[in-house]
Amino acid sequence: MDYSDLSTLGIAFGLGLLVGLQRQRTDNKMAGVRTFTLISILGVMSAFLARDMENPYIVPVMGISLTGLLIIANLIKLKKFEEADIGQTTEVAALLMFAIGAYLVLGNQVIAIIVGGVMAILLYAKEHLHDFIENLMEKDLSAIMTFAGISLIVLPILPNKTYGPFDVINPHNIWLMVVLIVGISVAGYFIYKFLGKKAGIISNGVLGGMISSTATTVSYAKKTTQAKNVDIMAAFIITTASAIALVRIMVEIGVVIPDKLNELILPLIFELFCMALLCGVLFYVINRDKTTDTMRAG
16 A cells, blocks of 8 residues: 555645635635535545556546536526625635645645645635735835846846856846845835734834844934933844844845855854843843833832
8 A cells, every 4th residue: 555645635635624614714605625625635536547547638637627517606606696706716726726636646745735725824814915905005016016026027037157257246146135135124024014013122123124224223223312211122122133134144145155154154143142142131121121110100
């Protein structure tokens, strides 16, 4: 017995349950937990048949048959319900679930599992995503489009080879660094936008380091001149942002020039340790002052 086939069936069963559970909770009339589980297993069994019978047409025929069933189900739904939901999310999810089941057998299982998990998260986060998109401002869209342009259009077309007198200029690696820096900054910005006023002083420091430690330093340095009793808090946030910037540097080195990471990691870790220690001391002082003020007020 090939136990790898059993594990593949188990993975398909789990992914089908995961996606089907989310669809069932939305009171979807097209497909629920049982249907999605069966579709996932159908994809696996179709791929098993194609592999064992050496017939590459089995999977596409099954996929077309599934598409036909979904079309018939939609036609029945349109005739039965006066205000039928015309969205195609469930239908596309069902076809993707079939493809994931087949790819578990014929392709890379890790990729199939990642796609299945991401699909379940996207389906679950529908309302949050819609609210997030509706709250986007023009500058937010501009940031997203800029990042998409530099990462998906410019980066792939740059040559990945060295130029110059010492063969040190690599356009692809240079631009990859740009993509990493901008990507981390954009991610930090949107996390900060999502958290808003709920972000505490630790989050402010961490997100400030992700977005721009320089901008964070300038911003909180100005606040010390505009308000009283914020100097220690500003110092904590600036130090935290600087520590996170070191982590960013480690990630960027690891991606762009991984062969140099072993040479640079120890001094960077030592510096990060010193910064973290300083952050701990500042955080202790802030909490101590708050406790003292509370006792005095009481």
